[in-house]
Amino acid sequence: MKFSWRWSIRKQLSLLILLVTLITGLLGYGTFLGFKLHNQHQELQHQASIIAQVLSENFARALLQDDIQVISDIHRSLHTFDLLKSAIIFNRHGQPALQFSLNDETVNLDKLSLSNDRPFYWDDKQIDIYQPLNYGTSHIGDARFSFEFQGMLARLKNDLPIITLIAICMLIVSYALAHLVASSFTTPIFNLIKFFETTEKLDGINDRPSWKKKNEFGRLYDEINLMLNRIEEDHENLKIAAVAFETETGMVVTDAQQRILQVNRAFTRITGYSKEEAIGRSPKLLQSGRHPNSFYLAMWDSLQSRKYWEGEIWNRNKCGDVYPERLTIQAILNDHGETAYYVGSFIDLSDLKKAEAKVEYLGLYDPLTGLANRKLFINQVQSVIQYQSNSDNPSYATIYCFDLDNLRLINESFGHALGDILLVEVSQRLRQFFGDRGCIARLDSDLFAVLQITSDTAFDDATLAVEQYAEQMLKKINNPYQLEDKQVVTFAKAGLALFKSPAQSAEEILHQAESALYQVKQSFDSRIGFFDPAAENLARDYLEIQEAMVNSLADGHFELYYQLQCDSNASVLGAEALLRWNHPEKGLIPPNQFIPIAERSRLILPLGAWVLGEACMQLALWQQNKKTSSWTVAVNVSALQFQQGDFIDQVLHCIHSSGIDPKGLKLELTEALMISDFEVTVQKMRRLNEVGVQISLDDFGTGYSSLRYLRDLPIDQIKIDRAFVRNLENNASDLAIIEVIIGLGKVFKMEIIAEGVETQEQLEILVNLGCNNFQGYLFGRPMTALQWNQAYES
Numbered sequence: 177m178k179f180s181w182r183w184s185i186r187k188q189l190s191l192l193i194l195l196v197t198l199i200t201g202l203l204g205y206g207t208f209l210g211f212k213l214h215n216q217h218q219e220l221q222h223q224a225s226i227i228a229q230v231l232s233e234n235f236a237r238a239l240l241q242d243d244i245q246v247i248s249d250i251h252r253s254l255h256t257f258d259l260l261k262s263a264i265i266f267n268r269h270g271q272p273a274l275q276f277s278l279n280d281e282t283v284n285l286d287k288l289s290l291s292n293d294r295p296f297y298w299d300d301k302q303i304d305i306y307q308p309l310n311y312g313t314s315h316i317g318d319a320r321f322s323f324e325f326q327g328m329l330a331r332l333k334n335d336l337p338i339i340t341l342i343a344i345c346m347l348i349v350s351y352a353l354a355h356l357v358a359s360s361f362t363t364p365i366f367n368l369i370k371f372f373e374t375t376e377k378l379d380g381i382n383d384r385p386s387w388k389k390k391n392e393f394g395r396l397y398d399e400i401n402l403m404l405n406r407i408e409e410d411h412e413n414l415k416i417a418a419v420a421f422e423t424e425t426g427m428v429v430t431d432a433q434q435r436i437l438q439v440n441r442a443f444t445r446i447t448g449y450s451k452e453e454a455i456g457r458s459p460k461l462l463q464s465g466r467h468p469n470s471f472y473l474a475m476w477d478s479l480q481s482r483k484y485w486e487g488e489i490w491n492r493n494k495c496g497d498v499y500p501e502r503l504t505i506q507a508i509l510n511d512h513g514e515t516a517y518y519v520g521s522f523i524d525l526s527d528l529k530k531a532e533a534k535v536e537y538l539g540l541y542d543p544l545t546g547l548a549n550r551k552l553f554i555n556q557v558q559s560v561i562q563y564q565s566n567s568d569n570p571s572y573a574t575i576y577c578f579d580l581d582n583l584r585l586i587n588e589s590f591g592h593a594l595g596d597i598l599l600v601e602v603s604q605r606l607r608q609f610f611g612d613r614g615c616i617a618r619l620d621s622d623l624f625a626v627l628q629i630t631s632d633t634a635f636d637d638a639t640l641a642v643e644q645y646a647e648q649m650l651k652k653i654n655n656p657y658q659l660e661d662k663q664v665v666t667f668a669k670a671g672l673a674l675f676k677s678p679a680q681s682a683e684e685i686l687h688q689a690e691s692a693l694y695q696v697k698q699s700f701d702s703r704i705g706f707f708d709p710a711a712e713n714l715a716r717d718y719l720e721i722q723e724a725m726v727n728s729l730a731d732g733h734f735e736l737y738y739q740l741q742c743d744s745n746a747s748v749l750g751a752e753a754l755l756r757w758n759h760p761e762k763g764l765i766p767p768n769q770f771i772p773i774a775e776r777s778r779l780i781l782p783l784g785a786w787v788l789g790e791a792c793m794q795l796a797l798w799q800q801n802k803k804t805s806s807w808t809v810a811v812n813v814s815a816l817q818f819q820q821g822d823f824i825d826q827v828l829h830c831i832h833s834s835g836i837d838p839k840g841l842k843l844e845l846t847e848a849l850m851i852s853d854f855e856v857t858v859q860k861m862r863r864l865n866e867v868g869v870q871i872s873l874d875d876f877g878t879g880y881s882s883l884r885y886l887r888d889l890p891i892d893q894i895k896i897d898r899a900f901v902r903n904l905e906n907n908a909s910d911l912a913i914i915e916v917i918i919g920l921g922k923v924f925k926m927e928i929i930a931e932g933v934e935t936q937e938q939l940e941i942l943v944n945l946g947c948n949n950f951q952g953y954l955f956g957r958p959m960t961a962l963q964w965n966q967a968y969e970s
Contacts, residue, residue, distance in 0.1 A: 193354030194347065201346055205339070220303055222322045227257060227307070227321060251276055261302060262322045268315060364393040370401065383796070386844035426501075428520045434458050437517070446501070446524045448494030459520070462491040464498045475505075483507035483515070488525065498523040510753050542618040544596055545603035553617035556627055557682035561675070570676060572638035576626040576646055578653070578670040583622040583699075586664060599660050609652050625689065637705070638674060639771070644776050646704045647668045669696045673707040721770060724759065724776045729782060733758050736790050737958035741810070741929060741951045744943050748968070750808030752844070752951060753791040754958050755783065775814060784817040785826055792834035792841065792959050799840055804968070810842040810872060818845060824863055831867070838868035844895065846874050858889060865890040872929075876917060886924045894921050896947070898932025905937055911945075918946045 236249045241873030254263055254276045265274040302322050303615075309317045364387050371385045384404060387397040426443040430436050439454050451728060454461075460749045467490065478485040486504045501522045508517040540552035548556065557575065564570040580602065587595040599622070606616045606626065608916060614628035628645070632638040650668055657664045671693025675685045688707040728734055738751035757765040774780040793863055798804040817823060831838050843864065861871050872893040886894075896917055900910045914930070921928040930942050933952030942950065959967070 191354075192386040193357055194350050197346065197350035197354070198343075201343070209924075217303070222304060223257065223260075223323070225307060227254070227260070227263070227319070249272055250274065252383075256460075260321060264320045265309070266318045269316050270318075270529060273317065286546060317873040343401055364397070364738075368397075376957070381577065387923060424523075426522045426524070428454070428459065428522075430459065430518045431585045432515050432517070432518070433784050434518065436641060446493070446499075446522070447491070453494075460568065462493075464490045464492040465497065466490040477517070478505055479505060483509070489496065500529050545600055545618050547624075548605075548615060548617040550619045550847065553615060553619065553625055553627065554682045554686060556615045557685060560627065560629060561685075563678070564676060568635050571630050571633050572642075572674050572676050573627065573629045574630070574638070575673045575685060575689040576642075576649065576670050577672070577686070577693045578624055578668045579620075579651070579693065581667045581669070590659075590662060592663075593737065594659055594662070596665075598664060598666070601657050601659070602653060602852075605652050607651075609649055619686075621835060623690075625686065635676075636673070640773065640776050642672055642674065643704060643706075643718060646672055650703055661683075664865075669693065669703050669705070671696055671705050671707065674965075719771055721773050722779065723771060724775075725757070725779050725783075726756060729779070731760075732787065733760060734783065736794070738794075738809075738961055738964055739951055739958040740956050740964070741808075741949060744939070744948055744950070748804075748807065749949060750810065750840075750842070751964070752810040753787060753794070753812070755787050755812075756958075759824065778816065780814045780816055781820065784814055787811060787827065789830050789833075791837050792830040795840050796834040796836045797961075799837055808840050808842050808870065810844050811846045812874065815846065818857075818860070824860060827864065827869065828867065839870070842872050842893070843868040844872045844874040847876070861890050865892075886920060886926070891924075891926055893927040893949075894928060896928065896930040898952075901930050901932040901938055901942075901952070904941055905935075911941070914942070914947070915945050922946065 234246055234253070250265075251274075254260060255278070260276075261278050263274075263276040266722075267273045281451060281499060290793065302324060305321045305323070307319050308315060308322065309319055368385055384401045387394045387395055390559050424442055425448045427438075427440040428436055429438040430445055433740045436454050436457055439449075442444070443454065444450055449461070471489075475485050475487075484504075484506055488500060488501075489503050490498055490500055501524055503522040505518055507515045508519060510516040535806050540548065540549060540555075542549050550957060560573050564573070564780060580598070583595055583598065586598060598743050599618070602624065602767070603616070603618065606624065608629065610616060610626060614626045617625045617627075617928055619625050626643070626649075630638045632641055650670055653668050654666055657666070660870040667836070668944050671689050671691065673689035673692060675688075692705045692707040696702050735756055737754045737756050739754060740751050742748045742751060744904050755767060755771070756766075760767050771780070773785055788811055791809050795807075795809040798807045827841075827843075831841065845861075864871060871890060872895055873889075873891050874895050875897045876894045896914055898915050900917075902910075904914065918928050920926075927949060928947050929949035930947050930950040933939055933942065933950045933954045936952060938952075939954060941951075956964075956967075
């Protein structure tokens with residue numbers, strides 16, 4: 177940095193010294209003149225006093241004698257004083273008695289006024305001195321003497337040439353002296369300036385400025401060197417801190433108001449915010465929204481009380497991605513113990529979390545197929561056991577365990593790579609088959625297991641369900657595989673273990689499924705084996721019944737029974753067609769023993785189609801008879817049958833082939849089929865209504881009983897379930913429910929029929945409640961059409 181002349185300390189100091197010198201010279205010269213003038217005053221006053229003494233006696237003689245000669249003598253004597261210009265002598269009355277003038281010899285005795293109120297009076301040309309005249313002890317008059325006198329201005333004018341010359345010489349000498357003195361003061365300063373000008377960076381301060389003289393500048397140099405030493409030390413510390421600040425750890429510094437003051441490169445790399453974007457803003461710009469306010473309040477409380485906080489937090493980077501980080505915040509205090517800064521350091525835990533997740537994944541999942549391993553599978557089974565123990569009426573769960581018998585042969589024949597592909601294909605088929613309905617695991621090389629919770633709480637239902645599932649699963653698994661250019665066929669069998677008791681452990685249940693698999697593999701004619709003998713027997717019976725049903729359907733062992741439906745006067749309105757199985761060896765088998773198996777095995781579809789066709793044929797016969805032409809036939813339709821895409825076509829085919837009036841056909845539907853796809857159900861029911869087929873809602877009140885069904889569905893009749901009629905006489909709740917159902921039927925203008933009416937008392941109560949249609953043993957038991965025709969004719 178360069179200084180101008182105006183602001184140069186050396187120039188200013190030189191001018192100051194010069195100014196002081198000039199002022200000092202002027203003051204000295206003025207003092208000298210004043211002292212000289214004062215001495216001149218004293219000398220003239222002394223001279224006036226001498227003149228007055230000389231004149232006193234002569235003036236006294238002149239007054240007393242009135243001698244003109246005396247006055248002339250006085251006048252001549254006054255000429256002897258060089259500086260005396262004039263003199264005036266006054267008598268004691270103040271009248272001028274004698275006047276002397278250096279240039280006028282004539283004595284003028286005109287009366288003059290005497291002004292002796294001050295002893296001195298002077299100007300630049302003369303000085304007047306008043307002196308009393310005494311003769312002895314008598315005052316005889318006064319004298320005013322005027323002397324030549326040079327005042328201050330006059331003397332200055334006279335001395336101006338010499339004063340100017342002296343002043344010039346003084347200026348030159350004074351300036352040289354001032355410059356020399358100023359240089360002695362400013363040289364150490366300029367040396368410091370030059371030193372700092374030549375040093376651009378702190379890294380370049382290897383030398384130190386020096387001043388050998390032991391004066392104030394020497395002390396200043398010592399303090400500067402001490403300061404430089406401290407700066408260099410602090411600079412080294414700052415370099416170390418800067419290196420530490422620029423680590424892989426993200427760093428952010430805020431003030432006490434949590435405004436960001438500084439960030440490092442790792443902060444930018446992790447968060448995506450540059451230094452310019454972050455400085456001045458609050459760390460809240462990183463909040464992810466995953467934490468509640470209580471989380472940040474706890475963090476703030478820790479900073480206030482402990483001045484420290486550490487923990488894991490989820491933040492959001494500039495791109496909007498949420499990432500985990502390990503954050504440490506330290507409060508920095510000032511000298512007064514108040515928080516001045518907050519320093520936060522954090523590391524991105526994304527890679528660590530991924531590594532932990534990978535480790536966890538490898539610890540819980542099979543790396544080849546991505547399925548759960550044995551450890552995770554056992555944990556899942558234990559969770560189901562825990563759930564069952566906390567439930568009042570839990571559903572059954574089962575473990576399917578199977579392996580691939582020929583995997584070893586495939587590995588030896590085609591290589592392990594192809595065997596691994598096969599395992600992956602098997603896992604994919606399992607995922608497709610079970611979806612999210614089960615936990616699939618690969619327990620060993622070719623050993624797989626599936627955990628599934630059934631929807632059944634009854635042992636028989638659960639056993640039949642899982643046996644059916646196992647059959648379908650094995651069918652899918654054993655389908656041929658096209659692996660690269662080779663077609664591979666597997667031979668898998670399954671061992672099943674049902675469980676519902678929380679007394680067993682997960683390892684025990686899995687061991688049971690593995691034992692069942694081992695047992696079924698020893699058998700040549702079985703593909704599925706249960707660990708529980710009761711389940712094994714039930715599954716065997718199920719298969720036998722299913723096979724017998726297929727044969728009976730082909731051989732015509734199924735037949736329809738009809739139960740009459742009457743009004744309150746016992747007049748026949750129609751009948752409900754009921755399926756019966758007349759086994760050639762076991763005789764008549766109750767519907768509750770074979771209908772569930774038919775539904776599970778999907779045999780209900782061909783059975784349902786046969787029932788619908790037979791009922792229409794019988795309805796056609798009744799419609800041809802005048803006595804029974806107004807009868808209706810109610811046919812039960814299963815949910816599975818109704819959900820078939822061609823169900824409407826099946827109904828229309830039966831109507832056309834039998835030639836019946838569709839108004840005599842009544843289809844009884846349950847609430848269950850309306851839950852799956854309500855809109856499709858409505859469309860189908862409306863198409864049936866358009867044809868003329870009536871719709872009866874069966875078992876109303878035992879399911880969801882949604883009023884939406886009554887409002888939106890084209891229902892012609894509501895059937896009160898026998899469960900409400902059975903104890904009607906003794907159960908007020910059943911009575912109230914029936915009353916509500918009848919009331920709803922009237923509101924929606926639907927026909928109400930009660931089934932299971934067995935006593936006259938039940939009939940009377942139902943009639944009093946407003947029900948007009950009935951079905952039950954009171955009116956007759958189910959019989960074949962031929963039996964009913966004979967009984968009706970009689």
